[in-house]
Amino acid sequence: xxxxxxxxxxxxxxxxxxxxxxxxxxxxxxxxxxxxxxxxxxxxxxxxxxxxxxxxxxxxxxxxxxxxxxxxxxxxxxxxxxxxxxxxxxxxxxxxxxxxxxxxxxxxxxxxxxxxxxxxxxxxxxxxxxxxxxxxxxxxxxxxxxxxxxxxxxxxxxxxxxxxxxxxxxxxxxxxxxxxxxxxxxxxxxxxxxxxxxxxxxxxxxxxxxxxxxxxxxxxxxxxxxxxxxxxxxxxxxxxxxxxxxxxxxxxxxxxxxxxxxxxxxxxxxxxxxxxxxxxxxxxxxxxx
Numbered sequence: 711x712x713x714x715x716x717x718x719x720x721x722x723x724x725x726x727x728x729x730x731x732x733x734x735x736x737x738x739x740x741x742x743x744x745x746x747x748x749x750x751x752x753x754x755x756x757x758x759x760x761x762x763x764x765x766x767x768x769x770x771x772x773x774x775x776x777x778x779x780x781x782x783x784x785x786x787x788x789x790x791x792x793x794x795x796x797x798x799x800x801x802x803x804x805x806x807x808x809x810x811x812x813x814x815x816x817x818x819x820x821x822x823x824x825x826x827x828x829x830x831x832x833x834x835x836x837x838x839x840x841x842x843x844x845x846x847x848x849x850x851x852x853x854x855x856x857x858x859x860x861x862x863x864x865x866x867x868x869x870x871x872x873x874x875x876x877x878x879x880x881x882x883x884x885x886x887x888x889x890x891x892x893x894x895x896x897x898x899x900x901x902x903x904x905x906x907x908x909x910x911x912x913x914x915x916x917x918x919x920x921x922x923x924x925x926x927x928x929x930x931x932x933x934x935x936x937x938x939x940x941x942x943x944x945x946x947x948x949x950x951x952x953x954x955x956x957x958x959x960x961x962x963x964x965x966x967x968x969x970x971x972x973x974x975x976x977x978x979x980x981x982x983x984x985x986x987x988x989x990x991x992x993x994x995x996x997x998x999x
């Protein structure tokens with residue numbers, strides 16, 4: 711698959727503002743790695759700016775780990791996850807960015823889940839929703855339903871793995887795996903959004919009926935953090951101006967190709983999520999020729 715020109719070629723007189731500013735609400739105590747992987751993969755795939763919204767007590771950890779990423783320290787819960795008290799600060803900051811990535815490593819804290827639902831309910835930016843943000847929505851699908859009535863979900867990409875998809879539709883994981891294309895297509899149409907159902911032959915489906923079945927990727931990618939990398943790539947492609955379906959499709963392809971390149975060098979058994987990020991430049995080169 712060849713990437714569109716806007717991802718593979720840049721104008722000589724461009725600057726970082728031309729390639730989008732992502733706000734990534736990710737991470738909590740014990741789950742800082744998810745936020746780091748999301749931010750790094752966004753930058754590796756071309757985003758101009760990335761700001762991480764993180765619990766304030768963890769700010770020093772992120773500043774030491776991420777040289778190129780900015781941080782927005784937020785009010786936190788007693789378990790060091792983002793608190794509902796952070797909502798005003800986040801809403802004000804969202805006025806300055808182009809894309810919201812939300813979910814990786816946020817935790818299942820009740821205050822954090824309330825924060826997630828409150829943000830998603832009203833945000834009109836392009837969005838990538840993953841991991842704990844999906845779990846927050848699964849506990850209260852009313853948020854997605856109300857957005858669907860206003861057609862606000864058309865700028866939204868949901869990235870569940872089979873277990874998260876099962877929670878969204880109140881079915882078993884085995885049911886999801888046995889009806890992958892049907893489940894992805896039905897949910898995306900019902901809620902008017904674009905969905906990436908992750909797993910072997912990841913499926914990208916959108917509200918208009920388009921479906922893409924990905925052919926890149928390998929079993930070595932069944933390891934912690936690979937989904938966070940995908941979230942960052944989708945957010946990056948959205949920030950650079952792709953429509954939601956194209957961003958989801960190309961991100962899924964590049965994510966899998968980076969995994970294939972990493973497995974070729976280290977083997978599937980030894981593959982870790984950081985290996986994917988290191989192979990993104992080669993994956994993009996191969997897809998830009």
